[in-house]
Amino acid sequence: MSACTEEIAFAKTKETTRIAIIGAGVSGIAAATRLLEHGFKNITLFEAEDRIGGRINTIPFANNVIDLGAQWCHGEQGNVVFEKVKDLDVLDRSDEYGFHFVRSNKEVLSDDQTKAIKKFLQEYEITSDCEGSVGDDLSQRYWKEVDQQLVANDKTIAKEALDCMKKHLCSEEACDHLYELSPRNFSNFDATDGDQNLSWRQKGYWKFLSLLLNASEDHPGDQGILKGHVNLNKRIAEINWAGDGELTLRTWNGQIIAVDHVICTVSLGVLRAKYQKLFVPALPAAKVRSIEGLRLGTVNKFILEFEEQPMPEHMRSFACLWLEDDLKELRGSKYFWLEGIVGFHRVASQPLLMEGWIIGAHARYMETLREKKVLEGLQWFFRKFLTFSVPHPKHFLRTQWYSNPNFRGSYSFYPTYADELRTGRTDLGSPLMNVSGRPRIQFAGEATSPNHFATVHGATETGWREADRLNEFYKGRAEN
Numbered sequence: 001m002s003a004c005t006e007e008i009a010f011a012k013t014k015e016t017t018r019i020a021i022i023g024a025g026v027s028g029i030a031a032a033t034r035l036l037e038h039g040f041k042n043i044t045l046f047e048a049e050d051r052i053g054g055r056i057n058t059i060p061f062a063n064n065v066i067d068l069g070a071q072w073c074h075g076e077q078g079n080v081v082f083e084k085v086k087d088l089d090v091l092d093r094s095d096e097y098g099f100h101f102v103r104s105n106k107e108v109l110s111d112d113q114t115k116a117i118k119k120f121l122q123e124y125e126i127t128s129d130c131e132g133s134v135g136d137d138l139s140q141r142y143w144k145e146v147d148q149q150l151v152a153n154d155k156t157i158a159k160e161a162l163d164c165m166k167k168h169l170c171s172e173e174a175c176d177h178l179y180e181l182s183p184r185n186f187s188n189f190d191a192t193d194g195d196q197n198l199s200w201r202q203k204g205y206w207k208f209l210s211l212l213l214n215a216s217e218d219h220p221g222d223q224g225i226l227k228g229h230v231n232l233n234k235r236i237a238e239i240n241w242a243g244d245g246e247l248t249l250r251t252w253n254g255q256i257i258a259v260d261h262v263i264c265t266v267s268l269g270v271l272r273a274k275y276q277k278l279f280v281p282a283l284p285a286a287k288v289r290s291i292e293g294l295r296l297g298t299v300n301k302f303i304l305e306f307e308e309q310p311m312p313e314h315m316r317s318f319a320c321l322w323l324e325d326d327l328k329e330l331r332g333s334k335y336f337w338l339e340g341i342v343g344f345h346r347v348a349s350q351p352l353l354m355e356g357w358i359i360g361a362h363a364r365y366m367e368t369l370r371e372k373k374v375l376e377g378l379q380w381f382f383r384k385f386l387t388f389s390v391p392h393p394k395h396f397l398r399t400q401w402y403s404n405p406n407f408r409g410s411y412s413f414y415p416t417y418a419d420e421l422r423t424g425r426t427d428l429g430s431p432l433m434n435v436s437g438r439p440r441i442q443f444a445g446e447a448t449s450p451n452h453f454a455t456v457h458g459a460t461e462t463g464w465r466e467a468d469r470l471n472e473f474y475k476g477r478a479e480n
């Protein structure tokens with residue numbers, strides 16, 4: 001059969017074609033709701049978890065809600081999340097007051113020292129012609145460009161601050177260390193203008209999902225216009241795309257489902273762990289290279305609720321500097337994993353909370369500990385760094401994004417290994433089509449965004465991109 005007659009034989013229309021979306025995170029939800037808008041009827045989402053939202057997970061906590069995953073809207077102009085809510089008065093601007101560096105001997109850096117360090121970080125911009133890793137570039141430039149008075153007065157503190165800054169950048173980019181981070185992580189990312197840390201006044205990040213879904217904002221999980229299209233607790237174990245006709249999906253419990261198109265939105269971590277078994281026959285080499293080359297890093301949160309806010313009035317957040325001897329001692333102790341902590345801050349709309357962040361291998365180790373042991377470690381950490389006392393919290397939780405097999409990490413970054421393999425997000429996001437250009441397996445999700453990866457707005461755009469791709473293909477087929 002020629003490509004042309006084959007496509008006539010594929011007598012499907014928007015009304016009849018069967019579309020499976022794997023994953024009901026924000027990219028899957030964006031794809032499904034856009035497909036409904038385009039007039040597609042037979043859309044089914046398969047979600048491994050018992051809830052929709054994926055790495056957006058808003059839960060009730062203390063007097064309001066908290067977000068276990070995505071928390072801030074990063075930027076305004078050109079950010080589809082901001083565009084959707086900008087007239088609704090639901091976002092609060094970020095607050096710059098009250099940031100402090102604290103050392104492991106409880107010393108708090110002076111305002112001048114803090115300003116000098118923050119200035120370097122704010123002005124640090126990596127150029128696209130930079131060779132090597134971000135770690136190389138940042139370290140070299142730090143010693144040349146950071147306020148020389150800071151270095152002259154106290155080289156020890158300048159060194160501790162550099163380590164702390166590296167950790168902070170790792171938490172933003174989700175890498176374990178900056179020596180594995182490619183400059184492309186910055187040169188390919190289009191930062192949207194405006195406030196980079198807008199927080200949700202109420203309802204958390206669920207507010208955005210509720211708007212996409214036209215669902216109740218008070219009930220995280222309400223499937224809105226996708227009601228009847230979502231299958232929860234349905235992990236897809238195999239996508240068989242042999243031949244050129246329909247594809248078959250096998251669920252974890254052996255159910256077989258035939259479809260015409262698949263939009264796969266599982267995280268890069270899930271792809272990396274599962275692609276060899278998930279796709280039958282094997283994926284093309286270019287796709288495998290992108291899955292192997294890119295990375296999903298680990299960033300976790302600690303959330304503590306108190307009877308009263310323990311942080312003093314003047315303090316909104318703090319980052320931690322380890323004295324060399326203290327670090328040496330820590331590394332030999334059972335609390336070694338605390339080295340991965342970046343800092344703590346207050347939480348918008350939740351005056352009784354403290355939230356902390358931990359990154360990389362230490363974050364992954366922390367996930368293996370019982371909650372009680374984690375809290376014990378944190379209390380030791382507070383006693384070590386802070387001049388004020390932090391009581392036993394009323395409630396405590398930590399996230400475990402890496403050990404959850406449906407995520408296997410937090411958000412994606414470009415490692416230098418991807419440069420080595422000459423691969424990237426375009427390869428990851430490109431669809432597998434038949435010879436006449438009919439999409440069979442499409443890929444969406446934050447890691448496939450060429451310019452807004454690692455964010456909710458990027459993930460949303462990729463869902464829309466793949467829904468529009470199918471719409472383009474079906475344009476004009478209604479009459480066939």
Ligand SMILES: Cc1cc2nc3c(=O)[nH]c(=O)nc-3n(C[C@H](O)[C@H](O)[C@H](O)COP(=O)(O)OP(=O)(O)OC[C@H]3O[C@@H](n4cnc5c(N)ncnc54)[C@H](O)[C@@H]3O)c2cc1C
Binds near residue numbers: 068
């Ligand atoms: C701690 C943390 C903080 C973050 N902070 C921010 C922030 O402040 N601002 C921001 O913009 N972004 C933030 N992000 C990133 C943002 O959450 C993600 O980029 C975005 O939510 C990813 O959406 P997605 O649809 O691509 O993937 P996901 O949300 O991972 O959706 C994929 C879905 O697929 C499901 N799945 C996996 N395997 C299978 C299978 N085999 N079968 C069926 N279903 C499967 C999963 O359960 C999941 O629901 C943060 C993420 C984390 C973890």
